[in-house]
Amino acid sequence: MTFNPDRAGGCILLVFCCAYGVLALDIPTTTTQMGSAFTARTMPFALAVAGIGLSLLLILMPGRTPAKSRMPVYWLQGAAFIVLMSAYGLTIRPFGFLLATITFLTIGFWLLGERKVITLITVPAIIAMLFWFLLSELLGVYIAPGPAIWSTHV
Amino acid sequence: MLDGILLGLDTAFSAQAIVFLVGGCLAGTLIGMLPGLGPMTAIALMIPIASTLEPATGIIMMAAVYYGAIFGGSTSSILINAPGVASTVASSFDGYPLSQQGHAGKALAIAAGASFCGGIIGAILLMLGAPVLAQASLLFQSSDYFALMVLGLVSVAAFAGNGGLIKALLMTTIGLMLSTVGTSQAQGVERFTLGSIDLIDGISFLLLVMATFALAEALLAVLRTPASGLQIVEQSKRKSLGSMRITKQEVRDISPTVARSSVLGFIIGLLPGAGATVASFLAYASEQRMAPRKQSPAFGEGAPRGLAAPEAANNAAATGSFVPLLTLGIPGSGTTAILLGALIAYGIQPGPMLFINEPAVFWAVIVSMWLGNVVLLVLNLPLIPYIARILMVPGRLLLPLIMFFSIIGVYLVSFNTFDIQLMVLFAVAAVGLRLLNFPMAPMILGFILGGLMEENLGRALLIYDNNWSFLWTRPLTFGILLLAAVALFVPLLRTLVNRKKGSDQ
Numbered sequence: 001m002t003f004n005p006d007r008a009g010g011c012i013l014l015v016f017c018c019a020y021g022v023l024a025l026d027i028p029t030t031t032t033q034m035g036s037a038f039t040a041r042t043m044p045f046a047l048a049v050a051g052i053g054l055s056l057l058l059i060l061m062p063g064r065t066p067a068k069s070r071m072p073v074y075w076l077q078g079a080a081f082i083v084l085m086s087a088y089g090l091t092i093r094p095f096g097f098l099l100a101t102i103t104f105l106t107i108g109f110w111l112l113g114e115r116k117v118i119t120l121i122t123v124p125a126i127i128a129m130l131f132w133f134l135l136s137e138l139l140g141v142y143i144a145p146g147p148a149i150w151s152t153h154v
Numbered sequence: 155m156l157d158g159i160l161l162g163l164d165t166a167f168s169a170q171a172i173v174f175l176v177g178g179c180l181a182g183t184l185i186g187m188l189p190g191l192g193p194m195t196a197i198a199l200m201i202p203i204a205s206t207l208e209p210a211t212g213i214i215m216m217a218a219v220y221y222g223a224i225f226g227g228s229t230s231s232i233l234i235n236a237p238g239v240a241s242t243v244a245s246s247f248d249g250y251p252l253s254q255q256g257h258a259g260k261a262l263a264i265a266a267g268a269s270f271c272g273g274i275i276g277a278i279l280l281m282l283g284a285p286v287l288a289q290a291s292l293l294f295q296s297s298d299y300f301a302l303m304v305l306g307l308v309s310v311a312a313f314a315g316n317g318g319l320i321k322a323l324l325m326t327t328i329g330l331m332l333s334t335v336g337t338s339q340a341q342g343v344e345r346f347t348l349g350s351i352d353l354i355d356g357i358s359f360l361l362l363v364m365a366t367f368a369l370a371e372a373l374l375a376v377l378r379t380p381a382s383g384l385q386i387v388e389q390s391k392r393k394s395l396g397s398m399r400i401t402k403q404e405v406r407d408i409s410p411t412v413a414r415s416s417v418l419g420f421i422i423g424l425l426p427g428a429g430a431t432v433a434s435f436l437a438y439a440s441e442q443r444m445a446p447r448k449q450s451p452a453f454g455e456g457a458p459r460g461l462a463a464p465e466a467a468n469n470a471a472a473t474g475s476f477v478p479l480l481t482l483g484i485p486g487s488g489t490t491a492i493l494l495g496a497l498i499a500y501g502i503q504p505g506p507m508l509f510i511n512e513p514a515v516f517w518a519v520i521v522s523m524w525l526g527n528v529v530l531l532v533l534n535l536p537l538i539p540y541i542a543r544i545l546m547v548p549g550r551l552l553l554p555l556i557m558f559f560s561i562i563g564v565y566l567v568s569f570n571t572f573d574i575q576l577m578v579l580f581a582v583a584a585v586g587l588r589l590l591n592f593p594m595a596p597m598i599l600g601f602i603l604g605g606l607m608e609e610n611l612g613r614a615l616l617i618y619d620n621n622w623s624f625l626w627t628r629p630l631t632f633g634i635l636l637l638a639a640v641a642l643f644v645p646l647l648r649t650l651v652n653r654k655k656g657s658d659q
């Protein structure tokens with residue numbers, strides 16, 4: 001049995017479905033549901049069984065021979081962006097929209113190979129300020145522009 | 155019907171609706187033109203804006219984004235042989251050769267004209283057919299709706315799998331599982347929240363769509379391209395579009411093709427799961443078969459009929475896919491599933507009652523299809539040389555911007571930073587699964603229909619006194635479930651036989 005992409009995905013989803021099934025056991029059933037044919041657990045149980053069955057079918061079925069992909073995958077670049085996006089989520093409140101967005105875009109452009117300092121500074125700054133103006137002035141959606149410590153709210 | 159059309163015209167002709175219709179068409183064309191970003195991503199990116207609008211205007215804008223994105227996808231197929239979406243792949247067979255021969259302008263005009271006719275014919279058929287089907291579907295009960303949803307999920311999985319039916323079914327199941335996270339509506343019980351207060355309301359539809367399409371798409375582009383090579387169009391491919399004039403003879407040649415392909419596309423669009431991709435390929439193949447022997451070889455080498463057929467069919471199919479959405483509340487494709495999610499977010503329940511309870515939305519969507527197609531032809535086509543410049547924007551600037559718009563779009567709805575982290579997590583999972591060739595559209599459909607399915611099944615059991623026999627004693631429910639079984643087992647058997655053959659070889 002060769003380990004092809006279908007089986008790899010099947011294994012990952014099997015773990016997910018098993019975990020889902022185990023967690024479904026924790027769903028409380030209220031006293032009013034006791035004699036009922038359909039409780040809060042019914043659908044999750046059925047889905048867990050279906051998911052486990054389909055994952056096993058995918059793993060046990062004769063898999064297709066994977067065509068060797070010649071396209072390289074730039075894992076490090078991708079990982080850097082995942083960290084960057086997560087960091088953006090963590091900083092948008094304490095740093096404020098403008099600073100967090102400018103930093104996110106500048107680092108993003110730089111990671112993808114932009115090296116012109118003028119582009120790295122002006123494009124993110126213009127986009128962040130324009131977007132903030134559009135939100136707060138035109139659409140009436142307030143988003144704190146600066147760091148939380150500048151805020152006068154208690 | 156006339157009252158409905160007048161009501162639709164009244165709603166769709168308001169200044170706000172027209173502004174967002176034109177804006178939606180332009181935004182859809184812009185986003186759809188970028189290789190890899192299709193209508194689903196385009197609509198997902200526009201949901202945060204739509205959520206600030208009135209329901210009718212919001213849906214008009216999203217429908218405009220939909221056909222704008224299909225038109226944009228055709229443009230990138232024709233100009234750079236890089237279809238933005240699967241439904242415009244067939245357009246590149248003859249569109250790109252025409253472009254290579256120096257007739258890019260003509261190819262774009264043929265595509266726009268055929269799309270326009272396909273859209274208009276589709277909208278007329280939708281206008282005639284949808285109210286009839288909506289009236290008929292008033293006979294449907296909860297059990298029939300449950301069966302219809304099963305049929306929708308199975309059909310979409312059968313088509314979306316692209317040969318991987320089991321993977322598509324598994325992804326549908328994963329989507330259904332994700333829909334159970336949060337407080338169950340019927341019982342008021344917390345499920346799969348892991349003790350987190352942020353998950354009590356469940357996973358946001360917008361978050362999941364943005365993460366699995368827009369964000370995952372941008373991440374995949376980052377993973378597949380070296381930093382130094384991130385340019386969407388190489389300098390060598392930048393060419394003049396040439397004249398956009400189509401001769402009378404060409405119009406005479408392609409007219410019957412457009413008419414046939416439009417009707418075929420609309421009928422295929424009605425079927426759950428089939429959608430614009432199947433329609434465009436079928437229309438291309440049937441036109442190739444019907445072409446006179448002397449014309450046949452021209453297919454694949456720049457035949458105007460070979461470009462007009464898939465263009466008319468995919469636009470008509472996109473219109474046709476609105477029929478099950480508007481009348482039954484069952485989306486026939488991933489894109490209409492996102493639109494269904496948006497309607498539910500507005501507090502509108504699509505289905506036969508939409509026609510009665512929200513006639514303004516129902517008719518405005520239909521009327522907006524005519525207007526949208528006119529906008530695409532009159533406004534977008536002349537603007538194509540300018541819109542196409544987005545293809546010249548370096549990917550190194552575009553990709554972080556797509557990520558930014560996706561993240562901020564979700565954050566602005568909830569102002570909860572937990573959503574950003576959850577979104578990144580889903581995007582990473584989606585990228586991993588897509589690298590392993592797992593389809594995402596069935597998952598979204600499962601997620602959106604999951605809650606409705608559980609609700610209808612629970613209600614049906616309540617009506618039938620906790621007895622499951624309605625599944626086989628009620629003829630309509632049984633008939634639909636039988637159809638679902640056929641839709642499931644025929645491709646499943648084919649998949650098993652093919653795999654067996656593959657392993658034997």
